[in-house]
Amino acid sequence: MDFNDSKEEQAFRDEVRAWLASALPQGWGKTVFEPEDEDERAHFRIDWERKLFEGGWSGISWPTKYGGRGATLVEQGIFAEECARAQAPEGINVIGRNLTATTLIHHGNEAQRERYLPKILAAQEMWCQGFSEPNAGSDLASARCRAEPDGDDFIVNGQKIWTSFAQYSQWCILLARTDQHAPKHKGLSFFLVDMKSPGITIRPLTQISGEKEFNETFFEDVRVPKENLVGELNDGWRIAMTTLAYERGAEDALARQIRFKQELDLLIEKAQEVELGARRAIDDPAIRQRLAQSIVDLELMRMNCLREFSKAIKGETPGPESSLMKLYWSHVAQDMADMAMEVLGPETLLMQEDPDTIARGRFPMAFMQSRAFTIYSGTSEIQRNIIAERVLGLPK
């Protein structure tokens, strides 16, 4: 166990740091920020991912044969830390990188890997995840969207919902029913669907934050070539479990941890500026306790991730234990966002457009956005079921 960099790791870190300094605009994070318009911001983030690729920073821990660097998750972690330090923008193709690519590495065939992975790395193709349906959320295995064979294709009919980033995506990982008569877990298959296919309609849904990140996605006689089936027919549930394990796992969580830490650092900074009448927020002992608790919770979120990385480096594939990561981070991050609302006085309630706003309205916005943490990637109740039954072995 050693939390210090080796010589090589330090050199890698220096290289990342220098590159970020040259790639980010002057004044980044101080006077220059991401675009405020949601759509412009999405494109800004896609452009940033392309820049990362051109700099050679995409897929740090991916095999070189698919365009990665062939390094380990340790380098991946160092890269994430340096991005945090520089307050670099977030990527947007998380579903491509973290869900599609990892699933294809485990369950795809070579042709699929060669076709899709390099384009994910290059941020040329964005992905969305068509799993949830109006009547199949927590009970995902009861999904009804159908795929029926027809010559060299499958024909897909049905509806997905909450499809994040569908409007920016070229491709979709789709879970669809291919056997109506088999038990619900045994009749699903996993497909790669071209979002330009005729018959797909996307209808944006407005979130509580006012953003329109997720969508309803309708499939009407959409043709999907048979070569786009991943793994065996009717083996989709097992494959989707791999996808979900990565969605809930340490790599995803570490990237988030870094964002949350930026937010907490910002809060601590503001608590030293804002006065609550006679004293600064930071001088209130009750507030100090609450800030400290979030620091502890968030730092240990990082430690949890790093411990998981070691298991992955030893070759263990993520399983139901990833629910421990997800359940933990979603609650500590939500608690932090709640706490942030209660530290800086009445001004906290002012949004970005208001001249008296604090930190460009970041805290009330983060508060609203954080409500989703305990719902997506499987609700907390579902994570607890998984931990109880599949990690602790309690009876069904």
Add this chain to the structure above:
Amino acid sequence: MNFDFNDEQYMFRDTVRDTLAAQFPIDLFRDSGEPVALEGPLWAQLAELGLFGLMVPEDQGGLGLGMVDFALIAEEFGAALVPLTVTDTIAASLILAKYAAAARAENLEKLASGELRVAFAAYEKNGGYDPSQFSTSLGADGSLSGRKLLVAGADRADMLLVVANDAAGEPGLYAVDAKGAGVVATREATLDITGDYHAVSFANAAAERIGGPDAGEFSLDLLATIAALGLAGIGGRMLDTTVAYVKERSQFGQPIGAFQAIKHRCADMAVDVNTARSGGYFAAWAMASADRAERQWAVSMGKAKANRMAVHVMRESLQLHGGMGYTWEMALHFPYRRGRHLEILYGTTEYHNERVLQGTMAQLAAG
């Protein structure tokens, strides 16, 4: 970077775990009633495994290992409610090797073989947790006076390591002969009955300086780290015990562990135990490798989390055992008592939280 223990460290842990399971089952506390009587045979077993020499340099008869090597073992010690006389003595070997290796060569050899018992005398009545506020101090003649609480096994110890202020008011760490003149140990009545604790008064006792403020602080950080790891062990044990119980116990025609309300509470306990381990391991690493500021920050994070986890997990564990949990016979109260002892003695959540915030603010100010 590497965030895992190596195979040898896991193997050593397994050996210790097996030995403790066979030789030191928790039922002993219930069946014997007097913890002091249990200590002797255990001490000999642990000495045979070389545990007292774990952190003693090799040329002084030890294994020459460090705090990271001890981390998993400290967790097992916590789980098995090994007396704090053992962890105090092992901690002392690290302190003496670090601060007084040359002068203490002979002591280190004795420590390594388990012949020397050391107890830490740190906390005081009305003293809180901050050593600069402790009133035990050295007189102009260099002798030590004051009174310390909750000193484990003080009546059997050979050496006491005392956190005290010198004549100029500067905190430091001092060695006192536990059997020397002016030293009186009185057994205390304590919540934790898995060990014996003593109030120790010092009246102009002869004291030898081990180190200044750094040694005092380092000692308290070390004890807090061992306590955090011990709490992780207790939490893990109580989680396992509870999961086993809810699988076995049936009500309404099914194992109670099939009720979702119970499943979910077990899941939350598991998340908490996992995270407390992360905190304890990071603290152990920081004790071995970090500078002073990072060490204090890491140790306090580990201890604050271990405290909150333990309070949560121990409460849930008792609750999910129903009336059985409240019986003496079921023996859950032993780890519960020890857990609260470790939680409160080596710094409460609030105390450690404040240190964490100060550490983070210093990091942010430094950029």
